[in-house]
């Protein structure tokens with residue numbers, strides 16, 4: 001029998017916890033031998049309800065692998081993903097539908113995954129058909145309108161097909177498609193990286209608004225510290241598949257902030273710039 005997930009936790013509590021997650025891939029060589037590649041080693045972190053955690057680190061350090069594990073596109077070799085009081089890695093496929101509605105991944109190339117044969121309206125309504133098939137026509141339309149408003153999508157686009165829109169417009173459609181099902185956790189894996197600066201700021205503002213109004217929880221994977229500073233409450237850095245004990249130098253905070261207790265590898269980013277100054281450094285990878 002399918003058991004319901006438990007109610008959402010109170011503010012400032014973890015909505016999702018990753019515990020000791022390890023992931024190995026097996027890469028085939030020319031001689032058909034399978035060589036194990038370690039992508040994640042003993043990764044633990046918490047997503048706090050209604051907050052954004054930025055995940056930064058150099059290319060190949062395992063950020064996307066972690067994101068894919070959280071939406072169960074990869075099966076970790078070891079560890080737990082705790083959500084609603086249960087370990088997602090132990091759920092049966094029938095029980096995963098609710099989780100798939102609650103936790104969404106948007107990646108850099110999400111726009112390219114939009115079905116080219118569908119109109120934007122069909123693309124946006126599809127998640128509702130999957131996750132809320134009993135929703136009436138009128139409610140469905142209202143949800144569509146509100147997701148379009150949230151993602152600043154023009155109603156003119158609804159009758160168009162994905163290849164009639166620009167890359168930035170398509171990525172906004174991909175974001176609206178995620179929002180229409182009202183996920184509780186949004187994982188953005190370099191989702192804004194390919195967009196121009198003004199679209200980036202527009203979507204960043206949209207995410208901040210959703211967080212204020214709907215307590216959306218975000219894992220924001222990025223190499224762009226400007227965006228991380230704009231959006232994130234905390235930052236965690238990864239290096240070679242592990243959570244790095246030392247935060248990137250660019251995120252070092254002034255001494256008064258270091259006085260605040262923060263978990264290993266996590267740095268609080270303040271929205272209140274009067275109280276907190278981040279040292280200026282251009283890139284995580286430097």
Ligand SMILES: Nc1ncnc2c1ncn2[C@@H]1O[C@H](COP(=O)(O)OP(=O)(O)O)[C@@H](O)[C@H]1O
Nearest residue numbers: 025027037039058059060061062063064065066
């Ligand atoms: N599907 C896959 N098969 C084999 N190895 C992979 C696969 N995906 C990623 N990797 C390897 O896992 C490591 C972490 O990759 P990834 O999670 O994509 O890092 P990041 O997102 O931080 O750039 C890299 O060494 C990468 O080559």
Ligand SMILES: [Mg+2]
Nearest residue numbers: 063064065189
């Ligand atoms: Mg990646």
